[in-house]
Amino acid sequence: MADILIDGVSKVFTTARKRTLALNETSLTIASDEIVCVVGPSGCGKTTLLNLIAGFIEPTAGTISVASRRVEGPGADRAVVFQADAVFPWQSVGQNVGYGMRMRGVGRAERAARVEHYLNLVGLSDFRSAYPKELSGGMRKRVDLARAYASGPEVLLLDEPFGALDLFTKEAMWLALQGVVRTEPKTIVFVTHDIEEALFLGDRVVVMTPRPARVHSVVDVPFGADRSLDLRADTDFQALRNEIAHTLREVQDDAA
Numbered sequence: 001m002a003d004i005l006i007d008g009v010s011k012v013f014t015t016a017r018k019r020t021l022a023l024n025e026t027s028l029t030i031a032s033d034e035i036v037c038v039v040g041p042s043g044c045g046k047t048t049l050l051n052l053i054a055g056f057i058e059p060t061a062g063t064i065s066v067a068s069r070r071v072e073g074p075g076a077d078r079a080v081v082f083q084a085d086a087v088f089p090w091q092s093v094g095q096n097v098g099y100g101m102r103m104r105g106v107g108r109a110e111r112a113a114r115v116e117h118y119l120n121l122v123g124l125s126d127f128r129s130a131y132p133k134e135l136s137g138g139m140r141k142r143v144d145l146a147r148a149y150a151s152g153p154e155v156l157l158l159d160e161p162f163g164a165l166d167l168f169t170k171e172a173m174w175l176a177l178q179g180v181v182r183t184e185p186k187t188i189v190f191v192t193h194d195i196e197e198a199l200f201l202g203d204r205v206v207v208m209t210p211r212p213a214r215v216h217s218v219v220d221v222p223f224g225a226d227r228s229l230d231l232r233a234d235t236d237f238q239a240l241r242n243e244i245a246h247t248l249r250e251v252q253d254d255a256a
């Protein structure tokens, strides 16, 4: 059970020149194995929220707990995937996926089995010995995903992981992620600018206000676990997309 409790969290960044209130008393509860997608105006504080859950930075006020343990720094229970590839170019795909396990001292045989398992899950079994420069952007993203999974976290934190991919590759990644999550559910917080991506992947979509960010509203996504790309043509899907786009325009206008 890895639920996430974000309780009254504020974050102030202070530099020599200015003080920025990035998050303002934000509260949100995310259930174990739930996928919550976070959308909001650019610069509102979405990455800040993810970095706080990851434990890369500390809240100025409030607390975050994962599986009832207070977050006080990074931990093996949480893995992060960013937009930029995090693969090591000097390591093969298999070595990249096994990296976290090697660091934790997982034995060679178990490591090899788990690398195989996760490469299979993301459809990269044939590329175990390839090097990242031999892969497409989408394939490198699959390596990132397999590596995050293989490190054995309870929570996955994804910060616009598919933001740099073309539409077709992105769609393939939606299906790949959906497949992996179906096989091995995780608690996932997924930050994106793409409303369709949020609706396609999420159990709930959280709409943030402009900076300083708070949760503006939470949309329940009613499309079940097995979603095909055709879902986007569904009138209910389009109605929800329009509703979220409208809300985002509204919160931006209110702040202007």
Ligand SMILES: Nc1ncnc2c1ncn2[C@@H]1O[C@H](COP(=O)(O)OP(=O)(O)OP(=O)(O)O)[C@@H](O)[C@H]1O
Pocket: 013, 014, 015, 020, 021, 022, 040, 041, 042, 043, 044, 045, 046, 047, 048, 049, 211
């Ligand atoms: N380390 C930092 N030091 C100072 N200010 C920061 C720092 N990190 C973030 N900020 C500020 O906090 C605010 C929120 O930034 P954040 O990256 O969380 O927004 P975002 O919603 O993820 O943006 P985008 O959608 O453009 O990726 C911004 O005004 C940013 O300049």
